[in-house]
Amino acid sequence: MDGKKTAGRQKIPLKKIEKYVDRCTTFSKRRSGLYKKASELVRENDVDLGIVLTSPTEAEKVYSFIHPTHYAVIDRFMNPTQEFDLGEHLVAENTRKKVNQLNDRLNELDRREKIAKDRMTSLSEMNKTREKSRWESIDQLNADDIMKFEAWLDIGEVMLKDQLREASTSSSQSPPVDADI
Secondary structure, eight states: OOOOSSOOSOOOOOOOOOSHHHHHHHHHHHHHHHHHHHHHHHHHHOOOEEEEEEOSSTTOOEEEEEESOHHHHHHHHHOTTOOOOHHHHHHHHHHHHHHHHHHHHHHHHHHHHHHHHHHHHHHHHHHHHHHHHHHHHHHTOOHHHHHHHHHHHHHHHHHHHHHHHHHHHHHHSOOOTTOOO
16 A cells, blocks of 8 residues: 555644634634534434524624523523423424424435435436547447448438428328327
């Protein structure tokens, strides 16, 4: 083995990213990953969760991920042993149900997208191979094969013209007996 061609996945040291553009890009990617993990945690463990972030941009935009509602999360944080009243419990259950349905839908769409991308890649490769094979096979024909191929094309042309003529005469006449009128 010649060794690795790439560095692969490496641990990135946790320190402030100095370049502004890199910091904003990293924030956006990490925020998406954090939301995904938070969503998984909520779904798998049926927990109440709240995350509030401010962006590193000058505008300091605020982002949040709160489940089931901000009232429920704050109340749970302020009074960890207090139980929900019936109304809050119903709201939380309904929200949890909606989130689970949306997560299922998102997972299904992600799965379909992956299948479509794989299918497009496969079709693209097949087209490239077919184009390459078509021209390679024509280039490899000798004079006798070319004459046979030309005769085959001529016969096909005559057959298509006959079918076209037959179709045009039958369409100008009365409809067939079994046709619905």
